[in-house]
Amino acid sequence: SLAWFLESGIxxxxxxxxxxxxxxxxxxxxISRDIRPDCNAHSALMxxxxxxxxxxxxYKGISQNIMxxxxxxxxxxxxxxxxxxxxxxxxxxxxxxxxxxxxxxxxWVALILLYLYRQTGxxxxxxxxxxxxxxxxxxxxxxxxxPEVLIGKEVKDKGRAYYRNSEASSMNPHFExxxxxxxxxxxxxxxxxxxxxxxxxxxxxLLEHLKSHTYMYSKTSGYSRFLLGLAQVYRLxxxxxxxxxxxxxxxYLKEKQHEKGAVSEADNPxxxxxxxxxxxxxxxxxxxxxxxxxxxxxxxMNLWESWMALKEENVYQFHEQVTDFLANIQIKSSRNEFNxxxxxxxxxxxxxxxxxxxxxxWGPYCIESGWTNGIxxxxxxxxxxxxxxxx
Numbered sequence: 447s448l449a450w451f452l453e454s455g456i457x458x459x460x461x462x463x464x465x466x467x468x469x470x471x472x473x474x475x476x477i478s479r480d481i482r483p484d485c486n487a488h489s490a491l492m493x494x495x496x497x498x499x500x501x502x503x504x505y506k507g508i509s510q511n512i513m514x515x516x517x518x519x520x521x522x523x524x525x526x527x528x529x530x531x532x533x534x535x536x537x538x539x540x541x542x543x544x545x546x547x548x549x550x551x552x553x554w555v556a557l558i559l560l561y562l563y564r565q566t567g568x569x570x571x572x573x574x575x576x577x578x579x580x581x582x583x584x585x586x587x588x589x590x591x592x593p594e595v596l597i598g599k600e601v602k603d604k605g606r607a608y609y610r611n612s613e614a615s616s617m618n619p620h621f622e623x624x625x626x627x628x629x630x631x632x633x634x635x636x637x638x639x640x641x642x643x644x645x646x647x648x649x650x651x652l653l654e655h656l657k658s659h660t661y662m663y664s665k666t667s668g669y670s671r672f673l674l675g676l677a678q679v680y681r682l683x684x685x686x687x688x689x690x691x692x693x694x695x696x697x698y699l700k701e702k703q704h705e706k707g708a709v710s711e712a713d714n715p716x717x718x719x720x721x722x723x724x725x726x727x728x729x730x731x732x733x734x735x736x737x738x739x740x741x742x743x744x745x746x747m748n749l750w751e752s753w754m755a756l757k758e759e760n761v762y763q764f765h766e767q768v769t770d771f772l773a774n775i776q777i778k779s780s781r782n783e784f785n786x787x788x789x790x791x792x793x794x795x796x797x798x799x800x801x802x803x804x805x806x807x808w809g810p811y812c813i814e815s816g817w818t819n820g821i822x823x824x825x826x827x828x829x830x831x832x833x834x835x836x837x
Contacts, residue, residue, distance in 0.1 A: 447776075447823040448496060450786030451489065456815050462493070462511035465519075466816070468537070470783050472790070472809030477783070481538040483521050484551040486512050487558040488816030488824070494562060495827035506566075513559070513571070522574060529601045532577030547596040549621040552578055553628040560631035561835050572635060579632035582625055583644060584610065590648025591615030591622055618660045619668045620740075622652060623675035627835070630678050634836070642682065649679045653691035663726035665713035666702050667740035669695045673748035678836055681755040689756075696752060699745070700764060704794045707771030708736035709745060720804035727791035727801035727810045734794040735801045736775075739808060742768055743788070743818050746825030747835075754834040769826060775799075787813040788822060 451457055451466075455477050458464040466489045468480040490512040497505030516522070516534075523530045523544055533544045534552050559575030562568070584606045586592050592609065594616035601609075616622060626645035633641035652659070652672070661668040676692040679685065702712045711728040719725040728735035736742055749765035775792050777799075779785040791801025791810030801810035813819065828834065 447492075447786050447819050450782075450813075450819055451493075451815070453782040453785070454787070455783065460508075462490075462508040463515060465512055465515040469808070469815055470787065470813040472803070472805075472812035475783060475811070481515075481519075481521075482536065482551070482816070483516050483534045484554045485814065485816030485820070486516055487555045488820030491558045491562070492820045492824045492827065494565065495824055495831065498565075499827050499830055509562070510566075510568070513562070516555075517570065517574065522577070529605055530581070530596075530598055532574075532579075532581035533596075534578065543598050543602075545598040547598060547601070549582075549592055549594055549596075549616070550624045553582060553621075553624040556582065557624070557628040557631050557835070560628070560635050563635060564631075576632060576636060579628055579636075579641065581606075582628060583632070583641060586610065586625070586644055586648065587612050587615055589613070589615065589651045590626070590644045590646075591617070591651060592625060594618060594621045616660060617652070617655065617658050618662065619652060619672035619675070620662050622648060623672045626675035627678055630675075630682060630836070633682075645675065646679050646683055646685065646688070649675050649688055649691070650685075653687060653694075656694075661713070661715045662724060663737070663740050664711045664715070664728070666699065666709050666711055667726075667737060669699055670709065670741045670744045670748060673699075673752050674744070677748065677751040677755040681834075681836060692752065692755070696761065696764070703764070703767070704734065704736070706736075706794050706797075707767040707774075708742050708792070708794060709768065710794065711735045711737050711741065720802065721806065723805065723807040725802075725805045727803075727805060729802055733802075736771070736792040736794055737790060737801075738772070738775075738788045738792065738818050738822065739790040739812060739814055740817075742772060743822040743825075746772060746822045747828060748825075750825055750828050751834055751836075754836075765829070769829070772822060772826075784813065786819075788818050789813055790818065 465481045468478045490509040493509035535544045536546045556578035559571045563571035629641040629645040680688040712731045753761045789799045790812045793800040803809045
């Protein structure tokens, strides 16, 4: 994985000072040169953990340079008079304010900044991470939930209070759970109970309304994300209902596990979206597709967080099986763009990368810098370091 980051061309400067590009494109096989804060934060987390694992400050320096690039190039709204203060742009478009403010993308940056602050003591990480966490908290509704995306002009016109007083939310753990995990980091850094209480309230509301959940690609991908918030809220609160919910989600994912170790894509919410930009890489249950952009990649981290919360042997074994699968399908290639990476869609029946190519943005052969290689490798490193994002 490190070879992929350093040799594929995904990093325009190998010291991280020019950030990390988004992906190797699924259809073109070329580098997509967008710079996204979430992908950069995922990559920075991975480099920090790798430096910690091999005891080499050089890689921690790369991590800091990646984040520094975001700080120096206007990705975060730093205007304290702005309603979008603290939020991040989706990618490096020319405007000076965030426009499409995706909950998961912003939450990932906040979570990683605050985690890295707790590991490094860098005050810039604390300051910027809490800016985002406060912006998330102030746009959560009374149930502890939020829309999947805020539109910059609407936030400017209506103000943050509008979202606090709204009952609208995505009801999608893809978005909601990572926001809760980010709020937990803010609680650990600031000591403010409001972050912890909001994360717990939102998690419980999701558990109390399981039949109202929505999913982007599959229920398996949504539940793979749900694990992170559930495991961490349970670990910090010991709430019995949250533990029951965590066990329910683990049981569902285990039911969808293939004999090769991966969790297969299942329960497609909208198979007719073929050809739309955002869709799954499978059509129907039984297609035997493992998704490394939205499901198994996150399980490398989130099953580990579940093990750290529960300390139950069956959860540890589940994590072992998924990560063994991931190790077995890592690409070996003479082409640096592919070598050491994981493509999105692996067909478990034939044992090769293949899947529904109806997603025109992130199709079956995409290798995402942060969301796949970065998060997946960070999950492997957390196990090697025997640590948690809460430690």
